[in-house]
Amino acid sequence: MISARPVQGTFRRLRWWANAILIALLFAVPWVRIGGQPLVLLDVPARRFHVFGLTIFPQELYFLWLIVAALAFALFFFTALAGRLWCGWACPQTVFTDVFAAVARRIQGWSRGGPPARIAAWRRVATHAAWIGLSAVVGFHLVGYFRSPYEILGAVRAGDLHGASMAFWAAGTALCYFDFAVVRQTFCKYLCPYARFQGVLFDRDTLVVAYDAGRGEPRGKKGTVDGDCVDCHLCVEVCPTDIDIRQGLQLECIACTQCIDACDGVMDQVGRPSKLIGYRSLRGLEGAGTARLARPRVLVYGTALVLAGVVFATLLAARKPLAMQVAHNPASLFQKMADGRVGNAFTLHLQNRDRTDRVFRLQLKPAGEYDLVSGMNPLLIPATSSLETRVFVIARDPDVNGGALRQVTFVLEELEHPDRRVERTSSFMLPQWVGGGGSR
Ligand code: SF4
Ligand code: SF4
Known part of the structure; x- marks a missing residue:
């Protein structure tokens, strides 16, 4: 209704x-x-x-x-x-x-x-x-x-x-x-x-929409009772959740304040002070003083709110405008080439988190140990976009250190601002390490 x-x-x-x-x-x-x-x-x-x-x-x-x-x-x-x-x-x-x-x-x-x-x-x-x-x-x-x-x-x-x-x-x-x-x-x-x-x-200091029973009761027609409530039922009629606020604080009350305005209008007409229904605390209604602002639960919620804001600001300040994830190509762990060199295929997932298009350069570390074969480099990544690209990395000398497990580091840096960079390290698979003698 x-x-x-x-x-x-x-x-x-x-x-x-x-x-x-x-x-x-x-x-x-x-x-x-x-x-x-x-x-x-x-x-x-x-x-x-x-x-x-x-x-x-x-x-x-x-x-x-x-x-x-x-x-x-x-x-x-x-x-x-x-x-x-x-x-x-x-x-x-x-x-x-x-x-x-x-x-x-x-x-x-x-x-x-x-x-x-x-x-x-x-x-x-x-x-x-x-x-x-x-x-x-x-x-x-x-x-x-x-x-x-x-x-x-x-x-x-x-x-x-x-x-x-x-x-x-x-x-x-x-x-x-x-x-x-x-x-x-x-x-x-x-x-x-x-x-x-x-x-x-809620606690006893929380401000709620409440009826002042001490002033309103006993209710009845003006002049027939001592209370200020003239029992006109207007506060009940305007209530969208169909409750009678005079029965005390109820779960259904959404604090829409419509009963306050309705009752204030009635009080005005009968020549009595307004705010028979109004914002007040249970402490105030009981005559135990005015509502306190600084209470344990208010301080706990306020501190949690401030902490969430501080953590958010800290993470935001440390946030890098670019990101990279590196994954080995699972279908082919390594490839042996005709000249004896060994190559690994990788899939790179790159992100430009900035709100403008950026151009990035991809490099490898340690410099001089690997060659990078990439379809495009530098790479243009549109604003707030991701790009997936496949690259092939060739070890110039696969037998260095007796063919021990090796690492290769991918470096992604912005062309115009090389200080904006991320590095990701991955294993470089060799036949000796994998335990095979040919392409996988
Ligand atoms: S504040 Fe709104 S919901 Fe609560 S009793 Fe008054 S009219 Fe009803
Ligand atoms: S509107 Fe005010 S006077 Fe009328 S019934 Fe409600 S509390 Fe009483």
Whole structure:
């Protein structure tokens, strides 16, 4: 069921602006390009994750884990301080469910008192049509975080309606429609994992949306009781999760603040002070003083958040803009040549992690012991790309040191900045060492 029209008030206005900024950001981010690279794109098929200027390769997934860990610690930190701030103010589930409900109320002609006595069939059809259209827009941008929106639009323009891009978009649209139009706040009440464990993040100093029972009770019509609550039920009517905040803190409360605005309006009308429902701590409600900011759990979560940031910054500072992996060609460990020399084939996996195209030179160490045969050298590797190349290394004198196990070091350095380099060492296979006398 669509929740009642929210009452205008301070929090309603603040949330409207917060939602507008959040939606603008969520929609804008997939389109933004910096130096030709996406600002955020979790490109799973290409195994590259673009996150705010950093392109993360599969070997560097620890960056992604650190970002996720920092977000989790930030969530814990702010939850311990101010309750379910995320749920009420920033969670896309809340934001888009509110938008879908607002669209429905507008199309169906709801008044302040609720829906009209009878909603015409065409209005119901128009509501679902609008929801499907909205779902397509939201789903498009949701998929845009995993597949470039420019690619999806290109597929639409090319009429490729059966491709993967269209399939993802259709799935994203269906998911958004089902979630924001059908499931709505049921997700918050019964399915959201965060709602299940947020209780353990709270303590007596956490700020939550709460009813001041000491001031409100006994409740009843104005003039008939001493309490300030006039039992108008408006706080219950506007609650999107259908709870009565006067019964105390409940798991279902997403801290959307709609009951605060509703009750403030009532208090204004009956000439009593506002904030009968408001942000307050259990400590404050019990009259045991004001909420403390510095508490063990806040300090632990804050320290963990700072540590995650420091580790991330340290790893980022030490990050090399290029990478190389070396693998022996398993099909042929060595080859004996007509002149008696021995060669080994290698596959090199090279990465340019920079956001600009770079040219690299490949060399061998120790110099003078090996010859490098490569189809291309220097090599151009486009920005944030990988390149796989096969090379053949020939030992000039395979009998040096009596044919003992030998090592060859590959050196990859940027042509214009030779100080940007990586080295990888691999074994060089000889017939004596492998135990064979010919090509393998
Ligand atoms: S009790 Fe108040 S803050 Fe909590 S979900 Fe209901 S309206 Fe929102
Ligand atoms: S809106 Fe305020 S006055 Fe009305 S029932 Fe709720 S707490 Fe009581």
